[in-house]
Amino acid sequence: MKGNSIGIRSVAIVGPYLSGKTTLLESLLWVTKAVSRKGTVQDKNTVGDSSQEARDRQMTVEVNAAHTVYEDVRFTFLDCPGSVEFAQETLNALIGVDAVVVVCEPVVDRVMTLSPLFKFLDDWEIPHFVFLNKMDRADVDFMEVLHALKAVSSRPLIPHQYPIGRGESILGFINLVNEQAYHYHPGAPADPVPFPNELKEEEQLARMEMLETLANWDDHLLEELLEEIEPPEEEILNDLKMELGADLIVPVFFGCADRDYGVRPLLEALLQETSEPTAIAERRNIKSDAEIAQVLKTYNTQQGGKLSLIRVWQGTITDGMTLNGVRIGGMYRLMGQQQQSINEAHAGEIVALARMEGIKTGDTLSPAEVPALRQPEQIKPVFAMAIQAEKRNDEVKLTGTLAKLLEEDAGLRWEQHGDTHEIILWGQGEIHLQVALDRLRRKYNLPMVTHLPQVPYKETVRKSTNSHGRYKHQTGGHGQFGDVYLDIQPVARGDGFRFGEKIVGGVVPKQYIPGVEMGVREYLTTGPLGFPVVDIAVTLTNGSYHSVDSSEQAFKQAARIAMQEGMAKCEPVLLEPIVKAVISVPTDFTSKVLRLSSGRRGQVLGYDAKEGWTGWDDVVVLLPQAEMHDLIVELRSQTMGVGFFQCEFDHLQEVPDKLAERVLVTTGHSNGKR
The missing domain is CATH 2.40.30.10 (Translation factors)
Structure with missing residues (x-):
């Protein structure tokens, strides 16, 4: 083993949920003799998916690293989550590898799920292969799957092999570089066999496609093809390595990882065609x-x-x-x-x-001061649960434990909501939060109770009124006396709260006016409907005081009395937060998003092509926050898991009367009591 970067490769394995990534890693470790016994996901004994949370769900929920040595090269493999709910974990890992193997099933309808992954890899110029797994279950032609894959990649995908047989009858492959045919054998390398002449025409078409794509960046190869000169194997391999390393092409392999079919040719390509680690470091400057x-x-x-x-x-x-x-x-x-x-x-x-x-x-780590390296963009969380410690004594350690949880999983966020005072855990989906809660219980002995987060409703008023409040209290000695007259008026939506005074002749001394404002503000934290009051103006217009018994505290109480009596006359109305959401989906699903939005009381502002994403649209919608909780769940179910959105608060809006009644009943404020 050499002691420098030569002889080292780091490779990530990624792909959609259930594509067989962890099985492929296990096969790679088995054929390179890094493990003495090949594990399976079903038996819960694989090197990848080693955490209890992963094994309980039989899915990858965090990056797992494994290493092996093959042909004097040390490989480090990173088994990355395939579920979109753990995408942040995957993206953080992908930026640190020399190459990526994208694992997918040979199912045309599921190819769309690779679109965001290909986009990220190409944006970062990370060299990547495709490995079509489970070819023994394929019910479509290989070239048909390849055509579907090309539609979701901005880089040309080229076949590196051509299959012999199909589905359960798959026997082996033809290496398109040297046109040698091989037959698979369980648990052993594929054997060379005579070329199957009945596949000559199809194989030649696939090989010419590979060579013509490579010739786009090699004039010498192009001349050979034009003059019908057979290019040497070494030249083809050099072109594959150079153009793969520059993220100009995406070679496609196939096999059945659970039977070790096609794994050795993939490993050879990782050995021969991936660039040395210094190459990607140079590209990152x-x-x-x-x-x-x-x-x-x-x-x-x-x-x-x-x-x-x-x-x-x-x-x-x-x-x-x-x-x-x-x-x-x-x-x-x-x-x-x-x-x-x-x-x-x-x-x-x-x-x-x-x-x-x-x-x-x-x-970025260094013993010296160096510029920080680029990081993947943080994916904004889209699914939330309110949490509290199951045992009251555990509440004191919750904040510190959440900090550790977020240190492990960069896709999580938490907040203590300023209006509802709930602790809210944010993530990328329901399973994502379930895994986080499992970790809190297993790893930190901190079981949680969860419920849906409350919607931070507000209230305002429709009418103006004048109100009088007098506070008089005598307990022997000095008493308490405050007397105020208030004007209460609605203001434009979004203007918040305004307090003013029009006192003439000192009927309320200046030193007591701050107490009046304080009393008004304290009342507004919970209005007659039971929610914070916004978009209201209160003006102190008159009052009286006692030279001995008056105090700031007395005027504060008088203001509260005036507000309580006046607000009931102002026709209080419930407001709900409206968010502006930008929903991104492939164009084929745009009509579904429009229906989804209207079914959630949404207002579609428009849609247009998504910048930088071929075949995608951005749909801009105003949606009530009350309709947002499981939006991501339904969106993914209608878009094969690839749809996503970003949103931000836009404005407050009156809740329709019938819905407002239901909200008040649900929240326990239907009787109007405070």
């Missing part, structure tokens, strides 16, 4: 004399404490080195949840550093 690394993932383990999974971009990181002012407390290669202690890591390697307190996912 990482130039410095110092050692540089970046944190791709943070784990908080129950036994070993905090682990930071890093990509070494430049130089050699050694155990005990100080990075960003923090001393490394241990260095490990990971094999799922197993750790192998090491002393150093070279450029291109992905390893875990222990006890890097204060360091978070995405951070």
